[in-house]
Amino acid sequence: MATMRVLVTGSTGLVGQAVQRVVSENPTEGEEWIFVSTKDADLTDFEATEALFQKHKPTHVIHLAAMVGGLFRNMKYPVDLLRNNLHINDNVLYNSHKFGVQKCVSCLSTCIFPDKTTYPIKETMLHLGPPHPSNFGFSFAKRMIDIENRAFNKQYGCKFTSVIPTNVFGPYDNFNLQDGHVMPGLINKIFIAKRDDTPFTVWGTGAARRQFIYSYDLAKLIVWVMREYEEIDPIILSVPEEAEISIKELAEMVIEAMEFTGEVLYDTTKSDGQLKKTADNAKLRGYLPDFKFTNMKQAVKETVDWFVNNQDIARK
Amino acid sequence: MKVLVTGGTGLIGKAIRHAVEENPCDGEEWVFVSSKEADLRDPKATKALFEKHRPTHVIHLAAEMGGMIRISQHNVEFLRNNLLINDNVLYNSHAMGVKKCMTALTSAIFPCEIQYPVDETNVHDGPPHDSVSGYAWAKRMVDVQNIAYNKQYGCKFTSVVPINLFGPYDNFSLKDGNVMPALIHKAYLAKKNGESLPVWGSGSARRQFMYSHDLGRLMVWAVKEYEETEPIILAVGEEDEISIKEAVELVVEAMDFQGEVAYDTTKSDGQFRKTCSNEKLRKYLPDFKFTPIKQALKETCDWLAENYEEARTESKP
Secondary structure (H helix, E strand, O other), X not given: OOOEXXXXXXXXXXXXXXXXXXXXXXXXXXXXXXXXXXXXXXOOOHHHHHHHHHXXXXXXXXXXXXXXXXXXXXXXXXXXXXXXXXXXXXHHHHXXXXXXXXXXXXXXXXHHOEOOOOOOEOHHHOOOOOEOHHHHHHHHHHHHHHHHHHHHHHHHOOOEEEEEEOEEXXXXXXXXXXXXXXXXXXXXXXXXXXXXXXXEEEEOOOOOEEOEEEHHHHHHHHHHHHHHOOOOOOEEEOOOHHHOEEHHHHHHHHHHHXXXXXXXXXXXXXXXXXXXXXXXXXHHHHHOOOOOOOOHXXXXXXXXXXXXXXXXXXXX | OXXXXXXXXXXXXXXXXXXXXXXXXXXXXXXXXXXXXXXOOOHHHHHHHHHHHOOOEEEEOOOOOOOHHHHHHOHHHXXXXXXXXXXXXXXXXXXXXXXXXXXXXXHXXXXXXXXXXXXXXXXXXXXXXXXXXXXXHHHHHHHHHHHHHHHHHOOOEEEEEEOOEEOOOOEOOOOOOOHHHHHHHHHHHHHHHOOOEEEEOOOOOEXXXXXXXXXXXXXXXXXXXXXXXXXXEEOOOHHHOEEHHHHHHHHHHHHOOOOOEEEEOOOOOOOOEOOEOOHHHHHHOOOOOOOOHHHHHHHHHHHHHHOOOOOEOOOOO
C-alpha cells in the first residue's frame, strides 16, 4: 500500500509530461503517482473534481492544470482565462482541503507579477501592484491561488504552496502559432519556413528579455518542492538572472538548432509584451545551491528534435 | 428599465428603495431581492432568478458580510462564498445581456499600506489588510471581472466604493457592526440602562461618514448615468472627515444622551485615517448636497429607537 499517493493534474501538458519523465526515471518505493488530464475530469466543474478526488484519495497534489495561452489569447479572452482558472484552482484547493491532502503544490508564473516593479522580481512582490494589462485575467486567477493557500493554511493548517517558473519550454509544448508561447512559436515558425522555403518572421522587435527554464529541470524542482519545501510562500523556479536572453538571441539559438538558412524578419507592428520580467532565484539557490540546469543549447536541441520527430502528436 | 437589486433588504438596498420611492420614474421597475429568493452562491439558483426577472440593469449588493473578527476567523468562507456570489451574478448579467451591472465594493479593498488620500486608481496597488483579506480580495475580483467582461464582450459592468455608511436598517451589532451604527447602539443602550457610554480607543482616529440615504440617491444616479468601468468612490469630501470623538459628540446629541462617555484607551484606534478622495464624484456631480450629519444621525437614532425589536442588533454566531 503506497504511503504517498500523488495526484498530478494537467499531467499531459508541457510541465506534466516532464514530471512524468522525472518520476519514471526515478521511481521511489512507497510512492504511487496518478497522472490525470481533462479526459479524467473537467476541473472547472466542482462535482467532477470532487469525484476525481473521491476516486483517487490522494495524499499529495501537484496542480498543473490550467487554461493557458500566449500573449494574444490572453488579450482576446480575459474573461475565460480568469473564470476558468478561478474555478479550476478553487475546485482543486477546496477538494484538497476536504480530502485531507497533506500537501498541494500549484503552479504560478512570473508573468503574473506587478507590471510596474523593480527588478529582479522576488517572491514577496507578488501582490504589490496590478499585473500587465495583456494578461490580467490569467494573472489574477493565478494570484488567487496564493491568497487561497494562505487562507487555507491560516484557518485549517493546510500545507498548500506554489512554485513560480519563468518561461518554460520543452517537448509536448503547445506549438500553435496563435495560442502558444514564444519558444514553441519560434520553433514551429522556423519549421514551416524551412518546409515552405519562406522567410521566418519574429513577432515584435526581439528586444524583450526572458529567463527560460527547460521543462525537465522544472519538473525535477517541482518534485523536490512537493517532497521537501515546507513554506506556504511561493518559490521562484528559474535559471539565474545572468542567464536571461533577448528574444533575438533566442531566435538565433533556434535557427542554429534547426539549421535554418533562410531570411529572418522582425514584424515590429506586433506587441513585444512585457519588455522584461527578470526573476530572482536566490530563494531556490538557498535551498539547492548545487542544482545544475540543463545547458540551454542542449535543451533547445532536444525540444526542436522532439517537435520535428513528433509532428503527428505535437499540439500545433 | 427593470433593475434587479440583489441584497436588496440590507442597509444600502433599503436606502436605494428610499431614493426610488422619493423620486419614482415612469417606465422604471425596481425589484429588490434577498437570500430568501435565491442563494446566489448557487449558479442554478442565480440563473433561475435572472430568468424569472429578466432585468435590464443590476445593482449587486448581496455579499457574505461580517465584522473584522468574524471575517478573520472565517477567511476561507468569506473569500470563497463572495467569489461564488459575484461570479454568478456577473456571469448571468452577461448571459442575459444586462445593459449595466453595478456592484457595491467596500473601502476594505484598498491596500493597507498606502498613502492617503486614496482614489479609484489605487485599488490594486498592494494587498488589503490581513484581517479582512478574504472579503477584500473577493470584492477586488469584481473590478477585475468588470474589466475582463468589458474587454472581451463590451459589457458595461462597473462598481461603486461607499465609505463608512450609517443609516436605518443598518447592522447595529456591537460586535459586527461598523463604527457609527455600533456607537449609536451603544448610546441607545447606555441611555436606556442609565450607564456610561463606552468608546473603544482614544477617539482621535478620523473617518468620513456618509448617510445611507445619500448613497441611495447616488447609486440610482450611477446605475443610470455612470458609464465608466473603473469604480467610483461615493463619499463625503475630505473636508468632512471627523474624529471619532466628534462622531461620539454628535451621536450623544442626536440620542439626547446625558450620561458619561468613557474612552477605553487600552483598545486600539484602528487605522488613524483612511481618507478617500471624492474628486471623481465631484467632477460628475459638483452640486450634490449631502444630508447634514446632525440631521442624518437624528433620523438614524430615531429609527433605531422606534424599531429596536426588528433591527439587526445581535451579532451572527
